[in-house]
Each structure stands twice: as structure tokens, then as C-alpha cells.
Amino acid sequence: MSRNADNQRIAKNTLLLYFRMLFTMAVSLYTSRVVLNALGVEDFGIYNVVGGIVVMLSFLNGAMAGATQRFLNIELGRKDEKQLKKVFSTSLIIHIGVSIVVLLLAETIGLWFLNTCMNISENRMHAANWVYQYSVAAFIVSVISVPYNATIIxxxxxxxxxxxxxxxxxxxxxxxxxxxxxxxxxxxxYAFLIFLVGVIIRVVYGIYCKRYFLECKLIDWRPDKQLLKDMLSFSSWTIVGSLGYIFHTQGIAIIMNLFFGATVNAAQGIANQVNSVVKGFVSNFLQALNPQVVKTYAANEMKAMHKLVLRGCQISFYLVAFFAIPLMLEAPMILKIWLREVPEYTIIFVRLVLLLSLCDSFTTLLGTAKGATGKIKIYQITLTAIGLFHLPFSALFFYLGYPPYYAMYVYLVIILILQLFRIFFVCNSIGLSKKLFFKQVVLRCGVVLVISMCLPLYIHYIGTQSLGNSFLVGISSMISIAIIALLLGFAKDDRSKLLYKIFNKR
Structure with missing residues (x-):
């Protein structure tokens, strides 16, 4: 298939995912406010932190999801249907094993931690235990869904x-x-109904995959031993990387709960929801692009892979900036309109979490490129070791009396260090010039950000805090980022092709 056809498919898939994202974003923003009002700040915080315990146990699942995606894409790139069936069957068997392991951990260590260590009021502990059990059940359902989701993608x-x-x-x-x-x-x-929705969606995924994909119909319950070994070997190092992410997100939520209680978890949960909406626009783009990155590597089309990586990293940053910058500037007004009653620390949490996503966005695709090589041992160990400093340093600041948002300052320093290591490892692995990456991605993204921030910052600081001024800041920010990114954010050839497509669209 031609590269032009691949690009058209990426564009089509991205548009479909953005249609999904716009719809889900609108509904999610509404439901978040209603759920917060219905549950109250304390119960909303309990749901976020108790669910976080289950997420901490889910790092095995996240690692295997990445492994499944990578091996399926490799075989599709090679056009090996027989091996594709083996990959799906082996993946399904592994995920059933993962669900059993997680269930055992959740009902022993996780349950003990919930009832002996968490900072939850005594009169809500009974409800917290029910939430925990439903969260575990919902997670088990999601584990079994991973091979089917990965096949569709x-x-x-x-x-x-x-x-x-x-x-x-x-x-x-x-x-x-x-x-x-x-x-x-x-x-x-609420916890029970979320679990029920997970069951329904799992059934729908299964029906669709068994109807349209041959590898999902013919499941061989005798796993290929060599493939099983390869997938477990790959995922074992992905597990190491997943641990770093879990410690950053859910681990820090638990530490905040121990020091500050469930109300701070409510503020953090709201910030994470805002951030997930912004990152959703990038993840939709990457979901359409990731398979092509892996397939071009499998087909040994390194030049095409390098172009995909550079362009993908640029666009990822611009997409995050497009939404994150106006949200960071006008967080007080937006949160007031959205939630009416804004929990303490929510505004600064939102701003800092979005800043972290912005700093992380321009190397997100590098993880896919590194995973395509299959050589991830040193990469994952190094990045995880650096990321693990987040918890002890955050706990130290809390112990010394600093407010909860200092955990974000700690991670901001860590994430900048991680970016340098990620660029170094991945560029060496795929033969991409580090100088070219810094020039085409880091420098261009920095220039676009600095120039496009000038107008919205000026409007923000000279205006009054009002809905009209927030609207002007948002519009000026989005227009500035779009125009500056188009004019300065891409290499000359990419910009020429993009402008041609825009102005010659029939």
C-alpha cells in the first residue's frame, strides 16, 4: 500500500476519533459536575482515591496491553495471518492470568491497605469497601477486553x-x-453502575471482534511457548515503565490522602479529568498514528518512520498547547462556570497538571518508536528509576509542611530530566539524529509556544476577570497557536504539503 494511502487512512481515523472525542468531552464535562454535586466533595474524593488503589494493581494489565498492541502491529506489518492468530490467542491467555494475579493482590494487599492505612472517615468506610470491590470487578472486566481493543486498533x-x-x-x-x-x-x-457499563462494553467489543477478525474467532487455548516467552519478556520491562507512571498518578494520590485527606483527592480528581480531556485529543491522534509507526519499522522503512515520528511529536505538542494554554490562563472562570462550587486547590492543580502534560507531550510518540524495536530493558529501567524520585521527594515536602500542589513542582523537574533521557535512548535506537530532533521538534515547539502566548497573555493581564475576557483569551490563544504552528511549526516540505491540502481542498 502506498504511503499516500497510509496518510489518508491516518487522517480518516484521526477525524473519526476526534468526532468521538468531542462528543465524549461534552458529556464527560456535564457528568463530572453532576456526579460531584450528587456525591459531595468527600465521597467524590473517596471514589477517586479508592479506585486509585485498584489502578495501582493494574500496572500488569497496562504493560500487557502495550505488548499486545506491539506484537499485533508487527505481524500485520509482516502480513503473517497464522502468527497473528497465535498472538491474539496467547495474549488472551496472558490477560486471563493477569486478571487472576490482580484479583489475588487486590483481595489481600489492596484490601488490607484500604482498611488500615487510608485516611477515610469511619462512617464512610463501609461504602469505601463496596466501591473497592466494584472497582476490582470493573478492572477484571477491562483486563479481558484488552486483546479485543488492541485488535481493533x-x-x-x-x-x-x-x-x-x-x-x-x-x-x-x-x-x-x-x-x-x-x-x-x-x-x-455509582461504583456498581460503572462496573455494569464495563460489562456491557466488554460484551460489545467481543461480539464485534469475533464477527470481523479471523484471529478472534479461532482461539487456540494452547499457547505458543516461544511467543509466550517473547511477549512476557517484552512486557516484563514494560511493567517496569508502567510502575513509574502508576507511582506518579495513583501513588501520589494515596500519599496526598494520607497527609491531607479525601477532599484534596477530590481537587486532584477534577484536575485529572480536565487533563484527560486535553490529552484525549492527543491520544486520539496517536491511536491513529501508532500502528503506522510500528508497521513501518517492521517493514524496515526507516526513513518513513522517522518522518512519522518527527511530525507526530510536533503535532502532539501543538494539540496539547491548543487546549491547555487557554485552560491554564482562565482556569478560575472555567472551573467556576463548570462546577459552581470549586474545591480547594483545584485551580492550581488544574494549571500544574496541564503544564506537566504540555512538557511531556512532544516525546509521547517516542515510546511507541522504542517499543517497536523490542529493545526496551535499559530504557525502561532508567526512566522508571528517575521517575521513582517523585514519591519520596513529594512526601518530604508534605512532611515539612508544604501544600499538596508541591508534588507537581517536584514532578515538573523530574519530567524535564526524563525528556532528555527519552530523546537520547530512542534516537539512538531508531537511527534518528538527535540534532535533527531538537531542531525540528524541541526548537520549533518552543518557538511556537513563546510567540503564540504573547497575545493571550496580554489580554489576560490587562482585562478583568469576566466571562467575556475569558472568551477573548481562549479565542486569541487558539488562533495564535494554530497560525504560528502552521507558519513556523513544521519543516518546509511538511508545511508546503499541508498548505496545499488546505487551499486546494475541493
Missing amino acids: AHEKMSAFAYISILEVILKLAIVFILIVAPFDKLIL
Whole structure:
């Protein structure tokens, strides 16, 4: 298939995923406010931190999801249908094993931690235990879904992925209306309904995959021993990398709970929801691009892979900046309109979490490129070792009496160090010039950010805090980033092709 056809497919898949994202974003912003009001700040915080314990146990699943995606894409790139069936069957067997391991850990260590260490009021501990059990059950369901989700993405059938995701959002919207009128304990009911939605979506994914993909129909329950060894070997080092992410996100939530209580977890949960919306625009783009990066590597088309990586890293940064900058500047007004009652620390949490995503965005695709090589041992060990400093340094600041948002300052320093190591490792692995990466990605992204910030910053500081001024800041920021990125954010050839497509569209 020609490279032009691949580009058209990437563009089509990206548009489908953005349609999904716009719909889910609108519904999620509404449901978040209603759920916060229905549960209250304390119960909302409990749900976020208790669910976080389960997420901490899920690093095995995250690692295997990456391994499944990588091996499926490799075989699709090689066009080996027989091996593709083996990859799916082996992956499904591994995920069933992962679900058993997680269940054992959750019902022993996790349950003990919840009931002996967490800072939750005694009168809500009963509800917290129900939330925990439903969260564990929901996670087990999601584990079994991973091979099916990975198959859809590997085949680049983003329309199915988008439509099923929209169905999931509609079901979660229905939960909100049930939550408003239900006479039961709303926290327990909310956790149960989220679990029920997970079961329904799991069934839908299974039906679709078994109908359209041959490898999902013929499941061989006798795993290929060599493939099993290869997948476990690859995922074992991905697990190391997943640990770093888990410690940063859920580990820090638990430490905040121990020092400050559940109300701070509510503020952090809101900030993470805002951040997930922004990062969702990038993840949609990357979901459409990731399979092509792996397939070009498998086909030994290194020049095409380098172009995809450079262009993908640039666009990822511009997409995050497009939404993050106006949200950071106008967070007080936006949160007031959205939530009405804004929990303490929410504004600064939102701003710092978005800043972290912005700093991390221009190397996100490098992880996929490194994973395509299969040589990730030293890479994952090094990055995880650096990332692990987040917890002890954050705990030290809390112990010394600093407020909870200092954890974000600690991670900002760490993430900048991580970026340098990530660029060094990945560029060496795929034969991409580090000088070219810094010139085409780091320098261009920096120039676009600095220049495009001038106008919205000026409007923000000279204006009054009002809805009209926030609107002007948002519009000026988005227009500035779009124009400056188009004019200065790409290499000459890429810019010429993009301008040609824009002005010659029929």
C-alpha cells in the first residue's frame, strides 16, 4: 500500500476519533459536575482515591496491553495471518492470568491497605469497601477486553472503536440521571453502575471482534511457548515503565490522602479529568498514528518512520498547547462556570497538571518508536528509576509542611530530566539524529509556544476577570497557536504539503 494511502487512512481515523472525542468531552464535562454535586466533595474524593488503589494493581494489565498492541502491529506489518492468530490467542491467555494475579493482590494487599492505612472517615468506610470491590470487578472486566481493543486498533478500524466509545459515554450519561433520583447510597450505586457499563462494553467489543477478525474467532487455548516467552519478556520491562507512571498518578494520590485527606483527592480528581480531556485529543491522534509507526519499522522503512515520528511529536505538542494554554490562563472562570462550587486547590492543580502534560507531550510518540524495536530493558529501567524520585521527594515536602500542589513542582523537574533521557535512548535506537530532533521538534515547539502566548497573555493581564475576557483569551490563544504552528511549526516540505491540502481542498 502506498504511503499516500497510509496518510489518508491516518487522517480518516484521526477525524473519526476526534468526532468521538468531542462528543465524549461534552458529556464527560456535564457528568463530572453532576456526579460531584450528587456525591459531595468527600465521597467524590473517596471514589477517586479508592479506585486509585485498584489502578495501582493494574500496572500488569497496562504493560500487557502495550505488548499486545506491539506484537499485533508487527505481524500485520509482516502480513503473517497464522502468527497473528497465535498472538491474539496467547495474549488472551496472558490477560486471563493477569486478571487472576490482580484479583489475588487486590483481595489481600489492596484490601488490607484500604482498611488500615487510608485516611477515610469511619462512617464512610463501609461504602469505601463496596466501591473497592466494584472497582476490582470493573478492572477484571477491562483486563479481558484488552486483546479485543488492541485488535481493533491494530487493524485501524477506528470507526468501530469510536462508536463503541460513544455507546459507553451514553451509558455513563444514563448513570448520572439514575444517580440523581436513586434513594440508595449514591457512592455505592455509582461504583456498581460503572462496573455494569464495563460489562456491557466488554460484551460489545467481543461480539464485534469475533464477527470481523479471523484471529478472534479461532482461539487456540494452547499457547505458543516461544511467543509466550517473547511477549512476557517484552512486557516484563514494560511493567517496569508502567510502575513509574502508576507511582506518579495513583501513588501520589494515596500519599496526598494520607497527609491531607479525601477532599484534596477530590481537587486532584477534577484536575485529572480536565487533563484527560486535553490529552484525549492527543491520544486520539496517536491511536491513529501508532500502528503506522510500528508497521513501518517492521517493514524496515526507516526513513518513513522517522518522518512519522518527527511530525507526530510536533503535532502532539501543538494539540496539547491548543487546549491547555487557554485552560491554564482562565482556569478560575472555567472551573467556576463548570462546577459552581470549586474545591480547594483545584485551580492550581488544574494549571500544574496541564503544564506537566504540555512538557511531556512532544516525546509521547517516542515510546511507541522504542517499543517497536523490542529493545526496551535499559530504557525502561532508567526512566522508571528517575521517575521513582517523585514519591519520596513529594512526601518530604508534605512532611515539612508544604501544600499538596508541591508534588507537581517536584514532578515538573523530574519530567524535564526524563525528556532528555527519552530523546537520547530512542534516537539512538531508531537511527534518528538527535540534532535533527531538537531542531525540528524541541526548537520549533518552543518557538511556537513563546510567540503564540504573547497575545493571550496580554489580554489576560490587562482585562478583568469576566466571562467575556475569558472568551477573548481562549479565542486569541487558539488562533495564535494554530497560525504560528502552521507558519513556523513544521519543516518546509511538511508545511508546503499541508498548505496545499488546505487551499486546494475541493
